[in-house]
Amino acid sequence: MPESQTASAVLETASAGGDPIVNDCTIHVATVNGSGSQSSNNVLMRSIFQMGVPVSGKNMFPSNIAGLPTWFTIRANKDGWIARKKEVDIMVCMNAQTAREDVAGLPPGALCIYDAPLNLKSSRPDIAFFEVPFAKLAGELADDSRLRKLLANMVYVGVVAQLLGIEREELVNAITKQFKGKKKAIDPNVAAIDKGMDFARASLPKQEKHRIERMNATAGKIIIDGNAAAAIGAMFGGVTAVTWYPITPSSSLCESLIDYLRQYRVEKDGKATFAVVQAEDELAAVGMVLGAGWAGARSMTSTAGPGISLMAEFVGLGYFAEIPGVIWDIQRVGPSTGLPTRTAQGDVNQVAYLSHGDTQHIVLIPSSVSECFDFAIEALDLAEEFQTPVFVLSDLDLGMNNWMSDPFKYPEKPIRRGKVLTKEKLDELKGQWGRYADVDGDGIPWRTLPGTDHPMASYFTRGSGHDDFARYSEKPEVYKATVDRLARKIETAKLFVPPPAVDISEGARIGFIAYGTTDFALEEARYQLRTEHGIETSYLRLRSLPFTGDVRSFVSMHDRIYVVEQNRDGQMGDLLKLELGADQEKIRKILHYTGLPCDARSITEAVVQMEATIECPEPLLLVRAEPPAAKASPMASGTQPTTRATED
Amino acid sequence: MAESTLKIGTAEVPKENRIGLKATDYHGGKSTLCAGCGHDAISNQIVRAFYEMSVKPERVAKFSGIGCSSKTPAYFLSRAHGFNAVHGRMPAIATGAMLANHHLLGIGVSGDGDTASIGLGQFMHMIRRNIPMIYIVENNGVYGLTKGQFSATADEGSKLKTGVINDLPPMDLCALAVQLGCGFVARGFAGDPKQMVNILKAAIAHNGLAVIDVISPCVTFNNHDGSTKSYTYAKEHDELLHQIGFVPSYEQIEVDYEPGEVKEVTMHDGSRIVLKKIEEAYDPTDATNALVRLKQAESAGQMLTGLVHLQPEKKSFMDLLHVVDEPLATLTLERTRPPREALDKIMQELM
Incomplete structure (x- = not known):
């Protein structure tokens, strides 16, 4: 078969002198939404998880019910880096609409499994192609056309599993879990997996570039x-x-x-x-x-x-x-x-x-x-x-x-319900209380609940100006006192909101500030900066607003602060600048806003590039272009850089 | 306005009600509305109805949106919690409050601006859900607080003080409520306190949403000859469906009526609404007939008042939610936090 010759040639080049890459790959599956590929992708991801390999699965789907392109990215990584990785190692092309672009976006040496009619094998000489007649194989499994379509998706799971060495037993376990033990659904799906595995074993060239091997990093974890x-x-x-x-x-x-x-x-x-x-x-x-x-x-x-x-x-x-x-x-x-x-x-x-x-x-x-x-x-x-x-x-x-x-921990502390005056407390107070009176000095008043059986319990809630006793007021001093107290309340909140997670590296001149899902890419970027560029960094992960005192001291400890976030304008960076006073000069923004999750490589490259300009800060680096070959398919149609680094 | 001849109970108002409270215990703050405002007349009847029905004010929650009408909850039942929400969005606040504590007796006061324009969506969905509370629309056809613009209930051809004529047809909130399946729809007139208080009492007894559209003339901006929501116009065009009487469940007073002229409806709490027919058989439980009569009155330039539609057996939203008997607001942690084994089981399923 000519395609297998191509595959062998690439694979030889790719793995020349090298051992297989174990438990470190990104599998990118391109399908049509509404075709039932979600179950297949979950099974594939879960089987890797059950082999003890850290893994993440990301669905990049359209705002549509059926018929538009959709992608699923699985990243398996023995070190636990499970942020999105832009570079695709193993592509599964099931969608004619995007196949050409999907292949064009692959880095050299990638593997590509594709549905036979797409006939991709000659599209790039530097990719190892694996042609699979999915429709034919699924046709051998069922008569019903709808079912055949669904099973074709499970066939690719079998093919990928066979190529990478994912254990059949774990696939069966994953299917059983996915279909909640329903035999009627489990049996045909297991048959489809077997069909894919058998075909790959018999008819596809072996590949030694990527392997999934059992390890023990996911025991006791949940997905x-x-x-x-x-x-x-x-x-x-x-x-x-x-x-x-x-x-x-x-x-x-x-x-x-x-x-x-x-x-x-x-x-x-x-x-x-x-x-x-x-x-x-x-x-x-x-x-x-x-x-x-x-x-x-x-x-x-x-x-x-x-x-x-x-x-x-x-x-x-x-x-x-x-x-x-x-x-x-x-x-x-x-x-x-x-x-x-x-x-x-x-x-x-x-x-x-x-x-x-x-x-x-x-x-x-x-x-x-x-x-x-x-x-x-x-x-x-x-x-x-x-x-x-x-x-x-x-x-x-x-x-x-x-x-x-890790499994979630049962909350040991009772819930906190705040300052509520009950009937009994009102009796003690002889009914003397003010709904908005700051009796404790923390800006937080006491309240009563409607239905409290006490003649003095009630108050009138309104969005208009009000005094300590919830009476309507437009008096200047009353209004000012009210909004000043509300500001005081937020000051108090700084002592109670979840503080940032701070990781100080000794001697680091650079500090990162990020929050939310950027965390996964950021931790990996810190690792890349340390191991590839010898750059040590500290990291403050914001967990709440308003900012707590930790932020100021973190910034004061570092020369340059890179705020990494997933929006165009660096919104948190701006809030930080307002907070920091003179230290705001230290803030630099790294911004990722393509709609896809942030990846580590983009952050690493942006930092390296911006650090290089420190001696001569002009001209400002406003955009960073990246080689098109490194793009993952969902972005392949555009040529815009995915991450913008700004100093402003 | 026809004078009611139906006699129910004693005319004398006792100094204390059944739960030992005085009428003053039901009072509110001093009104800041214009002298003679129809809204104040309604507030007075609310005080009277809750007093005479012996509802403990602490059990009541008052709601309103924004506008002159929405100020009024401050003018009755000071001993009840009140919530002046945002414009047109009182139903959401009230719905949430009823979820938290379904023992509350909710009363919302809105206006035609608040309900028929910005709040129309929430008004309709509150009806659809049948939130158990009273919803009063103090309807004067005009935006008073912003100094006299037409509202969506202003009659076609009605004239502002400034001479501006309204070219658009009015929205009939009663017809809308009937159409949406509201189980209690009434129209009152601020100038007919006797009818008003009986409608209110019946609404208090109703387990479900009670929509009461009250023609409440705006003495400042819409009480002139060109207005169809003026005292004069309303008095001249009031077409009484029936004289309405209300007998609470605890009263065993016989109703003084001629057989064959009265229709009685028993409410879920055993109270009875007594409707004395005026000119023809009117069955308020027939929604289709209610819509026909509303439309006929509109065509004839009349204002139909009384209990337009009643369907006391309709299930309220809280019945459908099937929540525990106690208010959700005050449930203990033991009842709102599942045990450790529950979390273990969930975690096991995710492994």
Whole structure:
């Protein structure tokens, strides 16, 4: 077969004098969305996980139901680097619409498995091609055309597994898990795996470039997406009111939450300890969160950027009238509808100061699924303690992709419900209290819940000017005192929000500041800088707003601070500059905003390039072009650099 | 306005109600609305209805949006928590509050600007969900607080003080509510306190959303000859569907009526609404008929008042949610945090 000759030639060149690369590869699968490839990709990812190899899976999907190109990237890495890697080692081409571009974007020496009719073998001489007649093989498995299509996807899992040495037993285990033990679904899928493995064994050339071998780095770990992790956290955080409106990429958060609540929060008599409302829009969703929070529920919603924009007015009311509520923002690419199914960190400015007038909000920023779990609980506590809307800023990459994690720890501390005056306390106070009086000096007043059976319990909540006793007031000194106290409350919050995770490297002149999902690429970039360039770096990972004192001291310890984030303008970098005063000169921005998750190599290269300009800071480096060959397919159609480094 | 002749209970208001509270215990702050405002008349009837129904004010939660009408919850039931929300979005706040504590008796006061324009979506979805509370629209056809612009309920051809004529047709909030399946739809007139208080009492007894559209003339901006929401116009064109009486479940007073002229509807709590027919058989449980009558009255330039539609057996949203008996707001940690084994099981499934 001519194609196998090509493959052999490339493979010989590729592995000349070298041992196979073990447990370090990126598998990129190009399919059509709605074709059922998600199950296949999950099985492939999980089987690698079950072989003990650290792995991540990222779905790069279109805003569409069926028929458009979609990609799934699996990265297996023995050292645990599971951020997105741009360079593809093994490509699986199942989609005629993108096959040519997918191949064009591969680095030399990559392997490419493709569906026979695509006839890609002569498209590049430096790629090892493996032609597989998927339709024919699937046709031998089933008569039904829909089923054949689904099974063709499972056949490629078998082919990849055979080529890389993924164990059949783990594939079967992964299939059993994927199809929840349903024999009717398991049997044909196992048959499809076997079909692919048999074909690869009999008809494809062997490859010795990449291997997956059993190791022991994933024992006892779980695989979960951030939205489900947040849902579990919220449930154990005692959430009682969930009001939401569907929007990608946040919908699965409330949907998982509803599933879990139905399983674990219905009492023996069949009655629920929670209430869920699918609202008519995001305005109503957040209004219900505040109504419920006001009346004493632990309430939350989840949304994405467009929903946050709609919630602005109510969030201002929540801030000014001091009402608890939790809002999860699973960020996607904006502005406007933007790229609804792609990831970004572009809502930082928006949530930090959402709504008109002087406002400022508590924002928690998880960077892992376990922090999604922890912060789901923490956010509910902080909202009630500080009587204010609390945001949790996640993103599509964290929320919708699968991540490895240690199992979540059961919360040992009781929930915190903040300053609530009960009937008994009102009796003690002889009814003398002011809803907005700062009796403790921390800016946080006491509240009562509607329905409290005491004639002095009530107060009138309003978004208009009010005094310590919640009476309407437009008096200048009263207004000023109120908003000054609210600022004091945020000062207090600095002592209670999750502090940054700080890693100081001795002697490092460079410090990184990043947050959220950038963390994965950033840790890997630090490793690359250390091992490849001898550059030591420190790292502060922000976990919340407002900034705590740690930020200033971290910046003061370093000469240059690289703020790495996934938006165009460096929004967190700007907030940091406002915070830092004179030290703001140290801030340099590395920005990744393609809709795809940030990768380590882009950060490393940007730092190296910017460090090279230190002696003569002119001209400013505004863009960094990268060789087209290094691009992964989803970006192959464009020629824009993926990361922008700025000094401003 | 026709004078009601239906006699129910004693005319004398006792000094204390059944739970030992005085009428003053139901009062609110001093109104800052214009003298003679229809809204104040409604607030007075709210005070009276809650007092006479012996509802403990602490059990009540008051809601409103933005506008003159939405200021009024500060003018009744000071001993109840109140929430002045954002414009048109009171239903969301009220819905959330009812989720947190379904023992609360909710009463929302909105206006035609607040409900029929910016708040129309939330109004409709609140009806669709059947949130158990009272929702009053103090309807004067005009934006008072912003000094006299037309609202979406202003009648076609009605004239502003400035001489500007309204070219657009009005929205009939009662018809809309009936169409959306609301289980309690009434229209009142701020100038008919007797009818108003009985509608309110019936609304308090209703387990579900009670929408009450009250024609409430704006004495400053819309109470002149060109206005169809003026005292004069409303009095002259009020077409009473029936005289409405209300008998609470605890009262065993016989109703003074001639057989064959009265329709009684029993509410879920055992109270009875007594409707004395005026000119023809009107069955408020028939939604189609209600819509026909509303449309006929509109064509005739009349204002139909009374209990337009009633369907007391309709399930409320809280019934459908099937939550525990206690308010969710005050559940203990033991009931809202599943045990350690639950997390272990979930983690095991994810391995």
